[in-house]
Each structure stands twice: as C-alpha cells, then as structure tokens.
Amino acid sequence: MSSKLCAVAIDGPSGAGKSTIARAVAARCGFVYVDTGAIYRTVGLAVRRAGADPHDASAVGPLLPGLDIRFDYGSDGQQRMKLNGEDVSEAIRTPEGSMYASAVATLPVVRAYLLDMQRDMAKTHSVVMDGRDIGTVVLPDAGLKIFLTASAEARAKRRLLELNAKGDGSTFDDVLADMIRRDAQDSNRAAAPLKAADDAVTVDTSDMTLEESIEHVCALVRERFGIA
Numbered sequence: 001m002s003s004k005l006c007a008v009a010i011d012g013p014s015g016a017g018k019s020t021i022a023r024a025v026a027a028r029c030g031f032v033y034v035d036t037g038a039i040y041r042t043v044g045l046a047v048r049r050a051g052a053d054p055h056d057a058s059a060v061g062p063l064l065p066g067l068d069i070r071f072d073y074g075s076d077g078q079q080r081m082k083l084n085g086e087d088v089s090e091a092i093r094t095p096e097g098s099m100y101a102s103a104v105a106t107l108p109v110v111r112a113y114l115l116d117m118q119r120d121m122a123k124t125h126s127v128v129m130d131g132r133d134i135g136t137v138v139l140p141d142a143g144l145k146i147f148l149t150a151s152a153e154a155r156a157k158r159r160l161l162e163l164n165a166k167g168d169g170s171t172f173d174d175v176l177a178d179m180i181r182r183d184a185q186d187s188n189r190a191a192a193p194l195k196a197a198d199d200a201v202t203v204d205t206s207d208m209t210l211e212e213s214i215e216h217v218c219a220l221v222r223e224r225f226g227i228a
C-alpha cells in the first residue's frame with residue numbers, strides 16, 4: 001500500500017484559503033487533510049497559558065517535553081487538536097492565538113519538535129498537508145507542491161468575513177495590519193521561512209471563487225497522480 005501513497009504539499013501566506021481548499025481537495029480525492037498550522041497554534045496556546053514569552057526559545061524550549069500534543073479525526077473527518085487530553089480545536093482559533101502561533105513558529109526548537117509528528121502522517125496515509133514549509137522542509141519529496149497565494153487585501157477581506165461571522169468585531173484595517181505583520185514574521189524568520197519550493201506550482205486565488213480554486217487544485221492533483 002505504501003508505494004501508492006500520494007502527498008500534496010500546500011504552502012502559502014495566511015488567508016490565501018489554504019485550509020478550506022486543502023480540506024475540500026482532500027475530501028474529493030479521498031486523502032487525509034493535515035492542518036499543520038493547528039499544531040503550531042496548539043503550541044502557542046500552551047505557551048500563552050504558561051505565561052511564557054513566545055519569542056524566547058529559552059522560555060519555550062523547556063515547556064515542550066511536558067506537552068502532550070496530538071491530533072485525531074472525528075467521525076465527521078475533521079482534525080481535532082488535543083493538548084494534554086483537552087480538545088483545544090476551538091480555543092486555538094483567535095487573533096491572539098494566531099500571533100502566538102506565528103511567534104513560536106519562528107523558534108527552531110519548536111519546528112524540530114513538530115517535524116516527526118507531521119511526517120509520520122504522510123508515511124501512513126495519502127495526505128493533503130498545508131502549512132508554510134511543507135514543500136520545502138516537511139515533505140520535500142511530495143508528489144505535488146502548490147504555493148497558494150492571493151493579494152493581502154483579498155486575504156484580509158476573506159478573514160474579516162470569517163471573524164465577523166464568529167462575532168469578532170475586528171475592522172478591515174485591523175485584519176489587514178495583522179495579516180501584513182504575520183506575513184512579514186512568517187517570511188522573514190530564519191527558521192524555515194515561508195517561500196515557494198523551487199518545484200511548486202503557484203496558484204493565485206485573488207480573482208478566483210472558492211469553488212474555482214478548489215477545482216483548479218483538484219485538477220492539478222488528478223493530473224499529477226493520474227487519478228480519474
């Protein structure tokens with residue numbers, strides 16, 4: 001079975017639609033969707049709860065061995081994050097959680113700690129895995145690498161709709177500023193910065209609807225892996 005495993009790596013900036021598109025593509029192709037951002041968010045939550053500075057490796061590093069971070073898939077197929085046995089899948093989805101995740105993700109000690117957890121999934125399942133360094137670091141041999149992007153304004157507009165739907169009163173300017181700050185932090189960090197792998201296909205979704213984006217990526221997957 002293992003010779004038949006397929007891996008799709010989807011990287012790109014926050015708000016490009018990676019998780020929504022990756023989840024839908026995985027469902028349509030019968031692959032498992034792995035949201036690696038959720039894993040970084042879970043570390044960020046643990047660091048926040050411990051009152052530690054998320055930028056300080058000497059404060060964060062010693063916390064890591066005491067964390068039990070796991071993910072599993074419910075009967076609905078959705079990835080659920082567990083931190084020391086507690087389901088934190090919702091708790092990690094706040095603007096503050098995003099900033100903590102982005103900060104801890106700059107630390108090499110955190111990236112090294114999470115590497116095997118991500119790779120192990122692709123050893124046993126066909127996956128669509130999304131993140132920032134999947135094609136460059138986590139799955140450098142992925143059969144298909146996609147760099148999914150969109151303009152900062154298009155991404156901020158989409159994120160604002162999501163936040164407002166949850167009752168969060170952020171404004172467009174708040175969301176755009178957060179987006180630009182997080183892009184800079186994710187792209188300029190020394191450890192595994194966000195960048196397209198040399199062999200990635202770039203897909204710009206600024207002017208595509210969600211359904212168009214999903215179909216475009218599905219077509220790439222079908223073509224690359226010879227799926228009918």
Ligand code: DC
Nearest residue numbers: 014036037040101102105131132133
């Ligand atoms: O995709 P997301 O917004 O849930 O990710 C949260 C943060 O985690 C994001 O700022 C970048 C970081 N991240 C990363 O550095 N590497 C990954 N593979 C996934 C996420």
